[in-house]
Amino acid sequence: MVVSYDLDKIAKKLNLDIKDISRAFKKRIIREYEYKDTKILLFKKEFKHLEKGTVIFLNDNLDVVRGYPKTYRALVLYPTLKKHFLDKIVVEEKLNGYNIRVVYINNDFYALTRGGYICPFTTKKVKKYLDLSILEDNPNYMLCGEMIGLNNPYTPKYYEEAQKEDENLGFYIFDIRERETNKSLPVFERLKLCENYRLPHVKPLAIVDKEEAHIKVREIIKELDKKKREGVVLKDPNMDVVPLKYTTHYTQYDDLREGFKFFFDMGLDFLFSRVVREGFMSYEFKESLEERKERAKDIGEAIILPMVETIERVANGERVTEDIELIFDSEEDFYEYLEFLRKVKILIKIKKIERVKNKLKVLIGKVYNRTNDKVLAYLNGTLWGE
Numbered sequence: 021m022v023v024s025y026d027l028d029k030i031a032k033k034l035n036l037d038i039k040d041i042s043r044a045f046k047k048r049i050i051r052e053y054e055y056k057d058t059k060i061l062l063f064k065k066e067f068k069h070l071e072k073g074t075v076i077f078l079n080d081n082l083d084v085v086r087g088y089p090k091t092y093r094a095l096v097l098y099p100t101l102k103k104h105f106l107d108k109i110v111v112e113e114k115l116n117g118y119n120i121r122v123v124y125i126n127n128d129f130y131a132l133t134r135g136g137y138i139c140p141f142t143t144k145k146v147k148k149y150l151d152l153s154i155l156e157d158n159p160n161y162m163l164c165g166e167m168i169g170l171n172n173p174y175t176p177k178y179y180e181e182a183q184k185e186d187e188n189l190g191f192y193i194f195d196i197r198e199r200e201t202n203k204s205l206p207v208f209e210r211l212k213l214c215e216n217y218r219l220p221h222v223k224p225l226a227i228v229d230k231e232e233a234h235i236k237v238r239e240i241i242k243e244l245d246k247k248k249r250e251g252v253v254l255k256d257p258n259m260d261v262v263p264l265k266y267t268t269h270y271t272q273y274d275d276l277r278e279g280f281k282f283f284f285d286m287g288l289d290f291l292f293s294r295v296v297r298e299g300f301m302s303y304e305f306k307e308s309l310e311e312r313k314e315r316a317k318d319i320g321e322a323i324i325l326p327m328v329e330t331i332e333r334v335a336n337g338e339r340v341t342e343d344i345e346l347i348f349d350s351e352e353d354f355y356e357y358l359e360f361l362r363k364v365k366i367l368i369k370i371k372k373i374e375r376v377k378n379k380l381k382v383l384i385g386k387v388y389n390r391t392n393d394k395v396l397a398y399l400n401g402t403l404w405g406e
């Protein structure tokens with residue numbers, strides 16, 4: 021991509037020194053990216069006051085879209101909630117999909133991934149399923165939400181409420197922010213706007229007093245756990261302090277189960293952080309030895325069973341992949357998405373293509389070379405540490 025840009029102007033727009041922005045370029049913290057004729061710069065890492073995933077559109081306005089901030093986690097509900105929050109706490113369900121920011125820039129809508137890429141798959145789906153006129157009326161806003169469902173390329177999990185005619189996919193807004201300042205609307209203002217514009221959104225499960233929040237949230241978590249749902253995000257009604265997350269035992273179990281299918285591609289911290297969450301939860305929920313053993317059995321199975329299955333499959337000559345079914349409106353859309361995956365270095369194999377009515381149903385297999393290669397090598401006698 022050949023673009024020349026006015027570093028001075030970009031630095032000003034981002035509130036950075038020209039020296040800093042040059043340094044960010046040199047250190048490859050900033051990357052160029054192009055979708056159709058739209059050119060952007062994106063921050064691959066956090067830099068000064070800018071979040072990872074912050075984007076600047078290379079148009080006349082140099083429109084900025086700030087990255088979605090990290091959400092901190094409570095390991096114990098008490099005293100963390102009481103200490104962190106100011107007064108009331110809005111309890112929202114945490115949906116397990118992928119984070120998307122939808123913006124309206126130069127008369128067009130774009131869906132940005134957490135990393136700041138314009139995702140062609142998601143951009144098309146949100147345009148198709150949502151009336152986005154809220155952004156035409158408020159182009160300074162970004163709609164932040166979770167794309168959930170079985171038929172998505174990043175976090176394929178079935179959600180009942182996301183079922184459409186021919187695919188399990190839906191976008192739920194959990195935050196509306198000013199895209200240049202990253203300031204959130206108060207929770208109730210966001211809810212009202214979503215209702216007025218008939219936009220699908222995450223609804224509060226409860227509003228609780230911070231003094232008794234740990235008791236209420238624990239009850240809610242136990243219910244969500246039974247329903248195999250991910251957890252909660254807790255918010256100050258005015259968004260004056262940052263939200264906190266807390267997840268169910270089921271999620272820890274499910275994450276490990278997925279992670280251990282491709283265990284040599286999984287970071288060690290992925291395992292460790294989930295095990296630690298379980299330790300604190302078991303302590304805080306004052307479990308009996310029996311309950312604790314039940315938890316240990318679940319976690320043990322989540323680790324061992326998928327791992328052995330992978331070893332077995334590789335031993336039988338298979339190359340294991342994570343298979344995901346995606347639905348495209350046209351061949352052109354599919355090829356465009358393949359090109360995107362190539363650019364962001366997600367390795368896939370096409371396993372099946374079917375034409376259903378006038379749609380394209382594609383089974384892609386995500387390739388995990390490290391797991392496959394290492395398992396095969398060890399099975400053939402390679403020594404650990406060699």
Ligand code: ATP
Pocket residue numbers: 088089090091092112113114115116118119120165166194195222253263265
């Ligand atoms: P990080 O901890 O950096 O935010 P992560 O990828 O580890 O990132 P998660 O553990 O999934 O993220 O938790 C934060 C994410 O949860 C948010 O970025 C958002 O995409 C998602 N999320 C789902 N439901 C909600 C909700 N109701 N409110 C806020 N965020 C939500």
Ligand code: MG
Pocket residue numbers: 115116117118
């Ligand atoms: Mg998530």
